[in-house]
Amino acid sequence: MTEKKRLQIGLMIHHLENEYASEILKGAIAAAEELDINLILLPGRGINAVEDDEKYSIYDYQYNVIYNYVSERNLDGLLVSVGTVGSYISREEMAQFLHSYDPLPLLTMEVEFPGYPCIRFNTNAMKLAVEHLIHHHGCRKIGFVSGPMGNQDAMERLQCYRAVLEENHIPYDCTKVVYGNFSEASEEVVRNLLDLHPDLEAICFANDKMCIGGYEVFKERKMRVGEDILVTGFDDSEVATSLKPMLTTVRTNIRSMGYQSVQALVELIQTGKTRSRTLDARLIVRESCDLTEEQIQNPADHCAAEEIVGMIFNKYIGDLESTTKTRFIQRVWELLIKEFQAVCSHEPLPLAEYQKEISEMFDQTDVIPIQVPLLKKVVTHAKEFAVQICREQPENLLAVERLHAFFLDNLLDYSMQQQYLLRTNLVYSNFLISNINKDMMINSNDEEKSFFSIVKNLYRVSFKSSYIYVFHSPVVHYQYEQWIMPENLYLKSYHIGQKLQRVEPPEQQVSVYSCIANRYMPQDRRYTFVMVPLFSNEEQYGLFICELDYNHFSQIYSVAPQICSAIKMTRLVKELEGNLEEARFANSRLKLISDSDELTGVYNRRGFYRAANAMLSSQESAGKGCVLILADLDNLKIINDTFGHDGGDHALKTCVQYLSSATPLLDAIGRVGGDEFAGFVMVDDPETAGKQIYDSIKKAAQQYNATSAIPYNITLSVGVYTMTCQGGEQVQNYVKYADQKLYQDKKNKNRIVIKPQNNSMPV
Incomplete structure (x- = not known):
């Protein structure tokens, strides 16, 4: 790219609404905003993915064409979430995919490839969960739900599971390992695992999302998570705190990976080099691993106020550094620390001051950057700790109860307001979005x-x-x-x-x-x-x-x-409109063919009567005058016998010219028999029009025969019948009257067929 005012980088990732991907996006967007660079999100699907999840379509492969739009002509650098994009292909295939973008500066996430810097999690992070189950809960029968075979992330986490078992002298049993696909559609593999090993004490999942399917299976089998079976995940995505009971998981700080990946790629673009980085992980213990009495003992005996608040935030939201930094979250953090400092030092709690601060916090906040239920859990858990600390301080005990009730009341009001706004905006948005189809059709x-x-x-x-x-x-x-x-x-x-x-x-x-x-x-x-x-x-x-x-x-x-x-x-x-137009044209042509005389080009018998009857039977014709003309070509047999059928055909065509000479008056002309013709017209004065038509036809014949070079005369006998229309009538009802007029005219027809030449006698 040339003459760019700011850098422009791309980010390839699987889907926008995937919980794991959404955390990467939050971090990447935050870094791009901070660095003032353009970020192009390319949400495809896993390459060659075979999705079992019903929410995915068989046509989702179409999303992957988005990867083909990437070029050094439109981007300065590219981030690839290999763990999401490349889950279904081999390492060799993924390497080939990455090389297809050379020489574009490229950085991978999750999985390292030679020649490319990488931001990834600690490969040993999975050990934290397995060790916790063994050391804190004494588990020996531990199952493992892995990601796809061949996926590097999945294989590394499986290897950690095996290594911890070996370190603790627990035999590895391959039948205790099943393979999912990192999606929530893990029910089948979890059922298979429990069918083979119904006595499992715990199951480690290679990511949080597969726990969704696992929880469904536990529910089917009436197994109580945290009691009948212990469960751990990996990632600490939003799934972990949405499950009930909440999931013990390895926190990898996915958002930080997105953030640091953007920073590292910009460094690579600007300097030509950057270092790969491995991010630390920690275990977040929640209710899916039922905590022992020893683990939930009152922290007030051992911890300072900052440590207590840190523990609470860490369990439900994350540490302050990894949480979305806003003034609201900062003030909640600070308020809780002040509360615990007061109760731990047995100082009176300034309730009115804290309540005023809470009111200001909510009044000055439009959007709380975390889920309201999680914030409620933070405040509720903090209250439980504070109550334990000041159980022998009656005044502070009452103040703690009132303070937290006041906060939760404000949180409830905020939540109701947000729900109303969300519902209103959703209805309006859905209305406008549905208009897209309608307006395009209009x-x-x-x-x-x-x-x-x-x-x-x-x-x-x-x-x-x-x-x-x-x-x-x-x-x-x-x-x-x-x-x-x-x-x-x-x-x-x-x-x-x-x-x-x-x-x-x-x-x-x-x-x-x-x-x-x-x-x-x-x-x-x-x-x-x-x-x-x-x-x-x-x-x-x-x-x-x-x-x-x-x-x-x-x-x-x-x-x-x-x-x-x-x-x-x-x-x-x-x-469809094009097809209809073609059909109309074809029907028009067909109608024209079926209603036309091929030789002369005027109506045939059917076409003439159809056209004439359409005019005559119309209600608008009632009371109007009309003229019906019948005409016969004189001497057609003699012309055919003498000059052949070409001569006869020419004579028939010429008759049409005679009739057409009355075109300003005639509405329909047709050849209704071998040498028979008909004409019809609606007029105001039928008597005058009838005479004009008759004279026009005769005059046309006379002029043609006088000037034509052909050796024979072409004349017509004509019968004209005039009448006043009654409406709803048929032309056929009046043919006999016009035929009578024609019969009278035939008595005086021209009998000289061949024109005299060199005093030859007429035939």
């Missing part, structure tokens, strides 16, 4: 307008900016086939803040590698963009690039399918 006749309607709705939801790119036409992409990316995309519409813009067709085309590096991107500030492919089943339509707050990332997975559905529907409507 404007389906104007493609540019239909795409512009998308960004209008996104602007009104919570998107800071959005870009809708499409291919010239849909690209079919099947699973396990190589993605052949078109050279260009077409930017239909975009918005940046309050600027909503339709891009004119001549300006829409951009290279696929310029979709995140062009003049339409914000130039005066940093941004975090999310890139999502637009697809439906096997068809790829283009790209959706957007910018919004992290807390609203879930909306992307609502909006993108709406856009895809709208694109598909508008294309189907266009295709």
